[in-house]
Amino acid sequence: MTYPNQNIPFYLQLVSLLRKALDVLDKQGQTEVFQFLKSQQNADGGFKDRGGRSDLYYSLFGMLLLRAIESEVRSQKSEVEKAKSGGAFPELVGGNSPLGTWNLELETKLKYFVERQSSSQVPGFIEQCCLALLQKELRINRISRTKTLLKLTRSFWKERYSINLSYRSFVLFLTLDAVLPFRELLQRFSGKMLSRVEVNEHSPCSEIAAKVFLLKMLGKDGSDEQQLLVPFASESGGFRAFQHLKQSDMLSTAVALFALQFAGYDLRLLKPASLDFIQQNYLNGAFLSGDGDQTTDLEYTFYGLLALGTLAD
Numbered sequence: 001m002t003y004p005n006q007n008i009p010f011y012l013q014l015v016s017l018l019r020k021a022l023d024v025l026d027k028q029g030q031t032e033v034f035q036f037l038k039s040q041q042n043a044d045g046g047f048k049d050r051g052g053r054s055d056l057y058y059s060l061f062g063m064l065l066l067r068a069i070e071s072e073v074r075s076q077k078s079e080v081e082k083a084k085s086g087g088a089f090p091e092l093v094g095g096n097s098p099l100g101t102w103n104l105e106l107e108t109k110l111k112y113f114v115e116r117q118s119s120s121q122v123p124g125f126i127e128q129c130c131l132a133l134l135q136k137e138l139r140i141n142r143i144s145r146t147k148t149l150l151k152l153t154r155s156f157w158k159e160r161y162s163i164n165l166s167y168r169s170f171v172l173f174l175t176l177d178a179v180l181p182f183r184e185l186l187q188r189f190s191g192k193m194l195s196r197v198e199v200n201e202h203s204p205c206s207e208i209a210a211k212v213f214l215l216k217m218l219g220k221d222g223s224d225e226q227q228l229l230v231p232f233a234s235e236s237g238g239f240r241a242f243q244h245l246k247q248s249d250m251l252s253t254a255v256a257l258f259a260l261q262f263a264g265y266d267l268r269l270l271k272p273a274s275l276d277f278i279q280q281n282y283l284n285g286a287f288l289s290g291d292g293d294q295t296t297d298l299e300y301t302f303y304g305l306l307a308l309g310t311l312a313d
Helices: 010-024 027-039 056-085 098-115 125-137 142-158 165-179 183-194 205-217 223-232 250-262 271-280 298-312
Strands: none
Touching (some): 010 165, 027 056, 056 098, 056 125, 125 142, 205 223, 205 250, 250 271, 250 298, 271 298
């Protein structure tokens, strides 16, 4: 993958990878993912965190998965129409199908949840970014979206000591890329932030991956950072959060594979073990964290599908 289409927000390119992951799964696997997603939505429309509470962070993952399923429905509907024109009549899955209706119901409930969120009550920078993305994608009114963006800018600097700059810059880029039309200005700002980011072999895998992505997005040489990222791969499969750890995890695996593939790195040697790791951590429509925790949630399901979609790209 490159960063090719100036008209498509980057987060929608992430959705395309989720869609590719769904295409890799058989019909039973797809159904299990759909049912798991449905089980993770609370009555108030928000998606559950690990404690069962409605949460903006987890709701963003829910929205991205809904978009991937929506694109799957559209694609299958198109195939149905083609088949009809050729005289065949396979089972309808698009349009007014149960899956299409079900997807719309979940999105409607989610929009109701997001409409009741106020930027003044959202605690931190990451949550502010999640709210901004959800408001944009669900077409919440412009006044609420403007207030969120103003609060977002302040919280970016407020949390400069609690969140690594490379990760903050990546999340901010992802958000502003979705909600603002001025991509050249955004890239210039990202370049200034990137010049202050330093990573080494002791940095977390996710922070190095964020810098690899930003370097490639800005058209800069990131070969040194790519070489820093590769040793995080475990021989048993997946990537570790830190090089000294023995256990891989799904988050590190997904972001490392995604960043390397985005930067044009050849993943063929890493692919077999990574696919084994992903498969071993699939459970009834969800993905586990990979570090021994048997709890399923939307965050790791998102990362599992992102890793699978990256390897299928």
